[in-house]
Amino acid sequence: MRAMAASGFRSRLRGAAPFVLLASLFAAALGLASGARLEPADFTFNNGTEVTTLDPATVTGIPEGRVIRAIFEGLVVKDPKTLEPLPGAAESWEISADGLTYTFHIREGARWTNTDPLTAHDFVYSFERFLDPRTGAYYAYQLWYVEGARAYTRSVTPDGEPALSFDTVAIHAPDDHTLVLRLEAPTPFFLDLMGFYPLFPVNRRNIEEARESWPETWTLEWLRPENIVTNGPFQVAERRVNDRIRLVKSPSYWDADHVAFGSIDVLAIEQDSTMLNVYLTGGADFIDRVNTSVVPQLMPREDFNPVPYLGAYFFRVNTKKPPFDDKRVRRALALTIPRNDICTNVMRMGQVPAYSLVPPGIEGYASAEMPRGSADEARRLLVEAGYGPSGKAFPPVEIHYNTSEAHSSIAQVIALAWSQELGIQAKLRNEEWKVYLDTQNTLRFDVSRSAWIGDYADPNTYSDLFVTGGENNKTGWGDPEYDRLIDAATREFDKAARMELLRQAEAILVDELPILPVYFYVTQNVVAPRLGGFFGNALDEHFPKHWYWMDDNELAHRRATQPAEWQLVDAHGPADGLYSPAQEAEREARR
Numbered sequence: 001m002r003a004m005a006a007s008g009f010r011s012r013l014r015g016a017a018p019f020v021l022l023a024s025l026f027a028a029a030l031g032l033a034s035g036a037r038l039e040p041a042d043f044t045f046n047n048g049t050e051v052t053t054l055d056p057a058t059v060t061g062i063p064e065g066r067v068i069r070a071i072f073e074g075l076v077v078k079d080p081k082t083l084e085p086l087p088g089a090a091e092s093w094e095i096s097a098d099g100l101t102y103t104f105h106i107r108e109g110a111r112w113t114n115t116d117p118l119t120a121h122d123f124v125y126s127f128e129r130f131l132d133p134r135t136g137a138y139y140a141y142q143l144w145y146v147e148g149a150r151a152y153t154r155s156v157t158p159d160g161e162p163a164l165s166f167d168t169v170a171i172h173a174p175d176d177h178t179l180v181l182r183l184e185a186p187t188p189f190f191l192d193l194m195g196f197y198p199l200f201p202v203n204r205r206n207i208e209e210a211r212e213s214w215p216e217t218w219t220l221e222w223l224r225p226e227n228i229v230t231n232g233p234f235q236v237a238e239r240r241v242n243d244r245i246r247l248v249k250s251p252s253y254w255d256a257d258h259v260a261f262g263s264i265d266v267l268a269i270e271q272d273s274t275m276l277n278v279y280l281t282g283g284a285d286f287i288d289r290v291n292t293s294v295v296p297q298l299m300p301r302e303d304f305n306p307v308p309y310l311g312a313y314f315f316r317v318n319t320k321k322p323p324f325d326d327k328r329v330r331r332a333l334a335l336t337i338p339r340n341d342i343c344t345n346v347m348r349m350g351q352v353p354a355y356s357l358v359p360p361g362i363e364g365y366a367s368a369e370m371p372r373g374s375a376d377e378a379r380r381l382l383v384e385a386g387y388g389p390s391g392k393a394f395p396p397v398e399i400h401y402n403t404s405e406a407h408s409s410i411a412q413v414i415a416l417a418w419s420q421e422l423g424i425q426a427k428l429r430n431e432e433w434k435v436y437l438d439t440q441n442t443l444r445f446d447v448s449r450s451a452w453i454g455d456y457a458d459p460n461t462y463s464d465l466f467v468t469g470g471e472n473n474k475t476g477w478g479d480p481e482y483d484r485l486i487d488a489a490t491r492e493f494d495k496a497a498r499m500e501l502l503r504q505a506e507a508i509l510v511d512e513l514p515i516l517p518v519y520f521y522v523t524q525n526v527v528a529p530r531l532g533g534f535f536g537n538a539l540d541e542h543f544p545k546h547w548y549w550m551d552d553n554e555l556a557h558r559r560a561t562q563p564a565e566w567q568l569v570d571a572h573g574p575a576d577g578l579y580s581p582a583q584e585a586e587r588e589a590r591r
Contacts, residue, residue, distance in 0.1 A: 038238070038246065041265040042578060043531075043547060045286035046275045049403070049433040050242050050268040054223050056200040057130045060138040060472065061437070062453060065197045067266055070247055070544045071230040072200035075104050075123065075179070076191060080546045081535045083457070085191045089118060089201065089231065090179070099186030104179040104194075111252040112203045114229045120173035126201040128166045138471040139198040141464060142455075145187045145490065146170055185491045192456035203229040233259045233545040242268055247544075260533075260548035260580040270432070272405045279526055285572045286531065289524040291405050295348045302559070302566040304526050306349040309540045310359050310454035311521030312462065313351075313410075315399075315447045316440065319514050320476035323395065324446060328385040330513040332378035333397075333447070334370060336421040337414055343519050346409050354517035356510055357452075358459045361538065365459045365499050368507035370517065375421040382422060396425040401449035402436035410518070411449065440474045447516065450474075457538055459502045460489065466509055477514035528572035530555050551577030 047063045056068050077088035090104035110118040130137050131153045144150040147170035155163035170182035183190060193199060206229035210222035221227055225236040233255065234247040245266040249259050267284060269275040272291035278284045290298060298304040323329045339353035352360070356367035379388070387394045399415055401407040408430060415426035431439060440448050454461045464470065467486055468478025485505035492498040509515070523540050532554070533546035550558065552575050559568065579587065 038265075039263075041246065041263040042261040042549075043263075043286075043544075043573075044265040044267060044284045046267040046269050046278065046284050046288065048268075048275070048288055049270050051245070052434050052437065054228065054236070055219075056198050056202060057126070057135050057137045059198055061433070063433070066542075067245060067247075068197040068200060069232070069541075070234045070264065071228075071232045071236060071250075072197065072202075073232040073253075074196070074200045075194040077545075078192075078195045078541065078543065080533060080543050081537060083192075083537050083539060083541065085195055088195065089123075090194075093191075095191075100183045102181045102183070102190065104181075106177045106179060107254055108177065110231065110254045112206075112229050112231050113235045113250055113252050114203065114206065115252065116203060116205060116229075117176070118201070118231050119176040120179040121176065122201045122204065123179050124171055124173045125204045127171050127199075128169070129202070129207075130199065131166075131169065132162055134160055134162075137198065139196075141467075141470065142193055142196065142199065145183050145185070145190055145193075147182050147184050186493060187490070188495070189456045189458045189460065192458075196455050201231065203231070205229070234264060237263070244268065255545070257582045258580050259545055260578055260583065261544065264544055270403045276526070282572060285528040286534070287526050289404075289406070290526060292346055292348055292409065298526070299349075300565065300567045301569055302529050302562055303569050305536070306522040306524060307536050308350070308352070308359075308361065308520065308522050309536075310361060310457060310538050311451060311540065312354060312357055312359050313449075313451050313518045313521060314354065314357065315516040315518065316445075316450045316475045317447050317514050317516060318443050318445055318476060320443060321446065323385065323387070326385045327512055328381040329387075330516070331370075331373075332381040332385075332422060333418065334513050334516045335373045335378040335381075336375055336417050337516060337518060338417045339518060342410055342413055346413060347406065347519065349524060350522045351519040354519050356517060357465075357506060357515060358462045359454075359520040362457055362459055364495060366503065367459075368503050368510055370510035370513065378422060388423075394422070394424050396427055398429050398446040399426055399449070400429045400431070400436070400439060400445040400447065403430055403432050407449050443474070443476055448474075450515070451521070453521070454539055459499070459506070460486075463489070463502050463505050463509075466514065475514040477512065479508055479512060482508045529559070529569060530571040530573040530577075548580060548583060549573035549578035551575065 047066055049063050051064045051067055052061065053059060053064060054067060056072055059065065059068060073088045075088055075090040076085040079086055089107055089110055091107040093102060093104045095102055106118060106120045112118060127143060129135055131140055131143055131149055133153055133156050140153050148168040152162055152164050152166060152169050157163050172180045174180065207222055210218040210227060214221040225239050228236055233250060233253045235250045236245060237248045238246040247264040247266065249256065249262045269278060272289060275287045276290055276294065279287050317324050317330050319325050343351040343353055355369040358365065358367045382388055382394065383391065386392055397418065399411040401411050411428050415428065418424040418426050439445055452462060452465065463486055465472045466477065467483050482505050485501050489498050489501040492501060523536060527534055530550045532548045532550045534542055554577065555571055
């Protein structure tokens with residue numbers, strides 16, 4: 001992270017000055033950003049792809065989370081700087097002295113966009129649906145800390161229905177405004193989980209009326225803009241597949257007085273070059289990644305400031321498929337990934353080579369790293385596994401990744417290294433987001449590009465991924481001792497002892513290597529300088545509820561605190577700013 005210091009103003013760097021804008025890309029950018037027949041939104045950001053769904057219970061990706069955080073709200077919300085839990089749908093809560101019972105008080109006056117009151121019963125219904133095995137929630141295990149929840153999800157009749165009554169799960173609503181959950185063991189991050197978007201509530205009437213009206217297609221119909229009912233600061237006004245989602249401020253939101261933007265457009269541009277051109281030409285105000293080729297030109301700018309956060313880039317290995325079912329083969333592949341080259345020459349933003357799954361930066365935890373080794377060792381391991389001059393020919397390896405110029409570049413570098421160091425032929429397989437996810441879920445790959453951004457600042461958010469049969473495992477790997485350690489950690493009261501159990505589990509993971517670690521993340525956000533309420537944080541999570549446009553005076557004050565070497569760029573947004581009603585009242589009171 002670059003040090004912050006007071007400074008004066010510098011020469012202004014205009015729009016696209018350091019970049020060569022190809023005419024074809026420029027035309028494509030204008031076409032994508034124009035939003036024909038739509039008035040410009042107050043704010044526009046690019047989400048990097050088309051979302052797979054807006055159903056909180058069934059999502060798994062970051063693009064979906066960005067939209068869901070804007071249109072739904074959980075029991076708690078997160079502070080945009082610290083990520084500490086703050087009152088959301090629950091205006092307050094108590095935790096019992098033994099750390100097992102959480103009592104949430106649902107906010108009086110909170111409503112859904114169909115005018116239904118938001119009640120504790122909505123959360124009971126939503127949590128039951130989330131845990132129901134028929135829902136197929138990838139994150140169902142995140143509620144298994146609740147008594148009876150694991151058994152409810154895993155006990156299934158031959159017809160696929162829950163074999164147990166939901167009454168066996170310790171989630172209850174004594175009245176409309178009280179929700180009680182009892183845990184199996186104290187869980188330090190449980191309150192953080194209540195602000196995690198898969199655990200946001202859905203409207204029961206919305207879903208039941210959709211089931212009745214469209215018995216065969218209700219799972220799609222209830223999510224259409226004209227049908228979906230939400231409880232967050234924004235609601236869905238329009239959706240154009242592979243173009244944009246238009247969000248508008250929800251008048252029924254309990255805290256609408258603190259929401260500044262009346263409308264937000266969420267773009268679905270996948271190509272890095274195109275999205276940057278859209279930003280530079282004013283068609284977007286925030287993009288979340290850039291083409292690595294332009295990083296040297298971007299680094300001096302005030303709107304591009306990469307900082308480390310809890311994200312890991314790795315490849316999943318299909319351990320059910322020979323020859324990847326052999327640990328020696330997986331280690332040989334892992335040893336010959338050119339991590340330093342990828343970080344220094346491909347990504348070029350300060351990424352750190354990774355030899356473990358859990359990123360640095362979690363208080364009290366030291367990752368277990370895979371043993372280092374040489375290309376000579378990797379070649380010896382392949383010979384031991386039966387491949388090489390005196391053995392079988394190693395079959396071609398397919399490197400699978402989702403659409404992104406950076407993913408493609410990384411895959412090419414790894415393919416070249418495996419060819420040169422191991423004599424393994426590798427071919428690349430690129431798929432768009434939805435297809436890519438399906439390929440991973442069904443284990444139709446050899447090695448597949450993956451990443452995990454922490455859901456909360458605890459190693460468990462990574463360790464939980466690879467328990468045997470876990471919904472987000474997607475490698476086919478499992479290990480009884482690994483599972484035992486993860487389970488023991490959930491029951492361990494002592495923090496240091498718990499961290500040691502998780503470290504031992506990670507040591508097994510990096511020895512078995514169902515994943516091939518590559519690097520730890522830094523943010524790649526390019527953000528309009530005038531945007532207020534947007535902060536860097538450990539999870540790179542951002543919340544549209546808090547965003548607003550600064551006026552010229554506030555922007556000048558911010559710039560006065562920036563490092564002197566940062567180059568100013570043209571600021572998007574209105575010179576008079578765009579503030580929430582509450583902010584406007586405060587500003588008026590100060591005048």
